[in-house]
Amino acid sequence: MTSVRYPGDLLRRTRPHDALRSLEVFPEVGNRLRRNRGDHEKPQDESQAREESDARPEGRSFGISRALERSQWPGWRHDRPSLDYFGAVKVLRAGVTITRMESEPVLEALANAASSGLMPRGATVLLAVSGGADSMALLHGASELAPRNVWRLVVGHVHHGLRGRDADRDLAFVAAHAQRLDLSFRSCRCDAARVARQLKLSPESAARHARYSALREIAKEAGAQRIATAHQRDDRVESFRIARERRAGTAGLGGPRRRRSDGVVRPLLAVSREEILTYLRRRGITHRRDASNGDLRLTRNRVRRELARLPMKDREPIIAELERQADLSENLRADTERTFEEWLRPRISFGPGSVAADADLLSRAAPDVARKAIEEIARPFAAPGCAPLTGPEREQIRRRLADGLDFRFEARRRILFERRAGLLTVRPARTAAGKSV
Numbered sequence: 001m002t003s004v005r006y007p008g009d010l011l012r013r014t015r016p017h018d019a020l021r022s023l024e025v026f027p028e029v030g031n032r033l034r035r036n037r038g039d040h041e042k043p044q045d046e047s048q049a050r051e052e053s054d055a056r057p058e059g060r061s062f063g064i065s066r067a068l069e070r071s072q073w074p075g076w077r078h079d080r081p082s083l084d085y086f087g088a089v090k091v092l093r094a095g096v097t098i099t100r101m102e103s104e105p106v107l108e109a110l111a112n113a114a115s116s117g118l119m120p121r122g123a124t125v126l127l128a129v130s131g132g133a134d135s136m137a138l139l140h141g142a143s144e145l146a147p148r149n150v151w152r153l154v155v156g157h158v159h160h161g162l163r164g165r166d167a168d169r170d171l172a173f174v175a176a177h178a179q180r181l182d183l184s185f186r187s188c189r190c191d192a193a194r195v196a197r198q199l200k201l202s203p204e205s206a207a208r209h210a211r212y213s214a215l216r217e218i219a220k221e222a223g224a225q226r227i228a229t230a231h232q233r234d235d236r237v238e239s240f241r242i243a244r245e246r247r248a249g250t251a252g253l254g255g256p257r258r259r260r261s262d263g264v265v266r267p268l269l270a271v272s273r274e275e276i277l278t279y280l281r282r283r284g285i286t287h288r289r290d291a292s293n294g295d296l297r298l299t300r301n302r303v304r305r306e307l308a309r310l311p312m313k314d315r316e317p318i319i320a321e322l323e324r325q326a327d328l329s330e331n332l333r334a335d336t337e338r339t340f341e342e343w344l345r346p347r348i349s350f351g352p353g354s355v356a357a358d359a360d361l362l363s364r365a366a367p368d369v370a371r372k373a374i375e376e377i378a379r380p381f382a383a384p385g386c387a388p389l390t391g392p393e394r395e396q397i398r399r400r401l402a403d404g405l406d407f408r409f410e411a412r413r414r415i416l417f418e419r420r421a422g423l424l425t426v427r428p429a430r431t432a433a434g435k436s437v
Contacts, residue, residue: 105275106141106268113267114149118259119226124152126224128215129178131157131170131288134230136177137276138268140285142228143181154222155185158214160192160207163292170288186222188214199385204298209385216262224263231256231266234273237319238303240326245299249391250336250368251375253329336368344373354427355380359419363401370398381415381428388415 113119119142127142129135139155146153155178159171171187178185190213196206219227236255243252259265268276280287296302310318344365349356355377362370374397378388389397393411400407401419409417414429 104279105271106137106279107145109268109271110138110141110145113228113265114145114151118265118267119149119151119228122150123226124154124222124224125226125228126154126156126215126219126222128211128227128229129155129157129174130230130290131173132230132290133280133287134232134235134268134273134276136285136287137271137279138228138230139174139177139181140283141279143183153183154218154224155183156215156218156222156227157185157187158211159187159189160210161190162192162203162207163290166291173288184222186218188218190214195385199383201385205385212262212264215264219263227262227264229264229266230268232268232271232273232276233323234304234307234319236269236326237322238300238307240322240329241303241307242299247391249371249394250329250333251372253326254333255326255330332368336366336372339366339369340372340376344369345376348373348377350377350380354425357424357426358422359401359424360404360422362424363404367398370401371395374398374401377424377426378411378415378417381426383413386413388413 110119114121119125125142127135127139129139142151142153145151155174157171157174159167161167163170175185175187190210192203192207192210195201195210196203199206199209201209215227218224239255240253243255246252256266256269257264258267258269279285292298293301293304296305307315307319344357344361347358347361357373357377362373365373371394374394375388382388389411393409397409397417400409401424406419406421407417408419410429411417416427416429418425
């Protein structure tokens with residue numbers, strides 16, 4: 001904790017402009033105060049400043065409360081809530097203490113989400129809350145900052161139907177916290193096991209598919225412009241390590257996206273699991289624990305355990321290096337997608353039953369851009385919850401395009417690629433009876 005006391009006797013004969021220059025030790029606050037002197041024009045000279053200072057009633061212009069609030073440093077506190085800028089002389093004579101509390105990464109990340117437009121001020125935001133530590137930090141942190149950011153918060157919970165009474169208790173737990181915070185609560189029940197059977201997905205993939213489908217429906221009903229999930233720094237590092245083990249391409253190595261095209265945002269990606277637990281401990285906030293997190297048959301749990309068992313002196317450097325590599329992959333993914341959108345997508349024709357693209361153009365594209373293009377032209381024909389192609393299939397198609405020869409290739413997921421006379425056509429494969437599958 002960092003504090004400084006500005007005694008009244010030192011400020012007694014000081015004009016507000018000069019007094020507030022003493023806040024330079026806290027530039028985030030001092031600069032904000034000087035940039036935001038109210039909704040009026042700034043005085044042109046010092047005499048005019050003194051006149052306006054004496055004439056302006058207290059509370060009319062930006063005070064330290066507003067300056068701290070707008071500085072995007074939620075950890076700042078002060079002991080004079082009535083302090084304002086142009087009417088500050090009387091109050092400053094009594095002295096003021098400005099305090100920088102201990103770091104609050106959760107609140108700082110959410111404040112940055114507001115200022116960057118990830119969670120715009122005044123927006124309706126659906127908070128995806130499972131009851132676990134990460135989502136409880138998202139819930140309470142967003143609730144703390146909602147008044148200053150004019151957020152309308154809606155709490156959403158998805159019951160996957162997989163864990164019996166534990167899942168029922170999770171739902172009741174989240175509903176109780178939403179009620180305590182006076183927030184709207186909406187829930188949805190789904191049968192993830194049935195989804196897994198119907199779509200031939202793993203239980204984890206089926207639950208994820210069902211969860212995001214349910215959250216999109218809840219967001220639509222609530223009129224939410226954003227769906228905020230609680231993915232954090234450790235999730236991102238684990239995702240990168242898993243993707244690297246599986247030899248994933250640029251899209252996979254880039255990890256969870258900070259912002260998705262369907263309105264899903266992840267404001268806590270720069271916050272570590274330990275910082276989230278510290279935030280909860282300071283406020284006495286409890287959370288639910290998922291027993292399946294101990295199942296080492298699940299890849300993510302195994303990777304998490306391996307990282308947790310590293311010696312403390314080695315763990316942080318390794319995690320920092322994994323995060324650095326994930327950043328590089330994310331930047332490469334962004335460059336690849338930008339190139340695809342600007343250069344290739346305008347030259348692809350998406351029809352109701354097929355997609356056509358210039359095969360020669362694809363063959364000349366950089367490998368990562370070609371992979372992105374192949375994925376995108378096959379996506380309209382993918383089964384729900386499934387990628388349209390496996391990695392080896394995508395590579396085989398890319399190599400055949402580079403060869404410059406006509407070919408016909410059917411992916412295992414029943415998508416047909418055919419190159420003929422410089423044109424690549426993609427459509428659903430057909431059964432022997434001639435019907436699309």
